[in-house]
Amino acid sequence: MGEVPRVEVDGLWRSFDGERVVDDVSLSISAGQLTCLLGPSGCGKSTTLRMIAGVDRPDGGTIRLDGEVICDPVGSLPPEDRSVGLMFQDFALFPHLDVAGNVAFGLNGARSARRSRVRDLLDRVEMGRHIDAYPHELSGGEQQRVALARALAPKPRVMLMDEPFSGLDNRLRDEIRDQTLDLLKEEGTAVLLVTHEPDEAMRMADEIALMRGGRIVQRGVPYNIYNAPVDRDAAAFFSDINVIEGRVQGALTETAFGQFLAPGVPDGTMVDIVIRPQHLKIDFDRKGRGPLPTPAEGTAARGIVQRARFMGGESLVDFRMEFDGSKLVASVPSVFLPEAGTPLWLMIRRDRCFVFPRKGSESDDASTERSANS
Numbered sequence: 001m002g003e004v005p006r007v008e009v010d011g012l013w014r015s016f017d018g019e020r021v022v023d024d025v026s027l028s029i030s031a032g033q034l035t036c037l038l039g040p041s042g043c044g045k046s047t048t049l050r051m052i053a054g055v056d057r058p059d060g061g062t063i064r065l066d067g068e069v070i071c072d073p074v075g076s077l078p079p080e081d082r083s084v085g086l087m088f089q090d091f092a093l094f095p096h097l098d099v100a101g102n103v104a105f106g107l108n109g110a111r112s113a114r115r116s117r118v119r120d121l122l123d124r125v126e127m128g129r130h131i132d133a134y135p136h137e138l139s140g141g142e143q144q145r146v147a148l149a150r151a152l153a154p155k156p157r158v159m160l161m162d163e164p165f166s167g168l169d170n171r172l173r174d175e176i177r178d179q180t181l182d183l184l185k186e187e188g189t190a191v192l193l194v195t196h197e198p199d200e201a202m203r204m205a206d207e208i209a210l211m212r213g214g215r216i217v218q219r220g221v222p223y224n225i226y227n228a229p230v231d232r233d234a235a236a237f238f239s240d241i242n243v244i245e246g247r248v249q250g251a252l253t254e255t256a257f258g259q260f261l262a263p264g265v266p267d268g269t270m271v272d273i274v275i276r277p278q279h280l281k282i283d284f285d286r287k288g289r290g291p292l293p294t295p296a297e298g299t300a301a302r303g304i305v306q307r308a309r310f311m312g313g314e315s316l317v318d319f320r321m322e323f324d325g326s327k328l329v330a331s332v333p334s335v336f337l338p339e340a341g342t343p344l345w346l347m348i349r350r351d352r353c354f355v356f357p358r359k360g361s362e363s364d365d366a367s368t369e370r371s372a373n374s
């Protein structure tokens with residue numbers, strides 16, 4: 001490609017009271033691309049964003065905008081000179097200015113050009129008819145849309161958004177997310193959106209950077225982050241997970257669900273076989289006999305339904321497994337709602353499960369953290 005990224009962050013770190021809350025973070029975002037910085041509360045997302053915005057100073061690392069260094073150990077460009085648009089959860093509009101005044105606030109240039117930019121943006125967020133309204137006359141969602149128009153009005157090279165939707169109620173949120181995404185794409189700005197919600201990240205992001213304890217542990221398109229997590233915690237961040245234990249012998253681990261590949265994992269290492277609830281396959285009990293699974297499904301194991309809950313689009317079924325009394329949860333289409341006490345057979349889809357050496361187990365080796373079982 002050879003194209004210079006719009007934003008390039010390299011080896012950024014920041015410590016408070018001797019503790020690194022942002023630790024060697026590197027990122028790059030192209031114009032027109034939306035990257036989500038996703039991670040649990042307190043992992044360092046906002047601190048990262050604040051350093052890119054220029055309102056906090058890193059202890060080390062470099063930030064470039066269109067190839068030009070705007071922050072390094074030697075110097076730092078002030079926030080107002082970075083061409084960065086900001087949007088936060090408490091995105092307070094100026095209460096004494098009407099909608100047009102708010103959106104025009106950061107605009108320079110000829111009056112007519114400013115007016116047409118304001119009108120155009122407000123139309124695109126469907127707020128054109130509220131152009132003369134004051135913030136207190138608007139609902140939360142409407143204020144949010146005005147705030148987006150205000151942030152985009154000066155055509156920032158980068159939009160930095162910190163949990164911008166978390167103040168909105170659920171049903172409104174998806175609509176505003178989609179509208180925001182459309183507008184950001186049309187404007188072609190580079191976007192870094194901070195969120196702790198995996199659903200939001202998957203809905204919005206071209207790329208997700210998964211953060212934990214100040215570090216980015218995985219980067220990739222949503223599909224890959226979800227379907228090829230780097231470790232058990234990365235898998236668990238996106239959904240409930242089931243974990244089946246095994247011990248490796250000859251690059252294989254033997255379980256009640258059959259054998260699983262564990263390439264490169266030394267003998268004796270304990271592994272976690274991780275599978276999401278929707279990737280367990282379920283079949284009926286035929287007078288005590290199970291189905292004959294295909295090789296891709298391994299061996300079926302029998303469990304007794306403990307509880308089944310109708311969730312609208314799916315049913316959540318809790319099982320007590322007969323082989324060791326362990327609990328597994330399956331998510332199945334909601335046409336299926338078995339009664340407690342029903343015996344059923346479960347299979348693990350090999351192409352959908354992940355095998356990770358257990359943390360703290362002997363011979364923990366980063367190069368063997370993941371293995372494909374396809």
Ligand SMILES: Nc1ncnc2c1ncn2[C@@H]1O[C@H](COP(=O)(O)OP(=O)(O)O)[C@@H](O)[C@H]1O
Nearest residue numbers: 016017021039040041042043044045046047048
């Ligand atoms: N100005 C500060 N002084 C001291 N500690 C801070 C400061 N800002 C953030 N922290 C700490 O840094 C860690 C990361 O915070 P933050 O970046 O806000 O996380 P996130 O946005 O992922 O929830 C937290 O433990 C937080 O308490």
Ligand SMILES: [Mg+2]
Nearest residue numbers: 045046047162
């Ligand atoms: Mg935060």
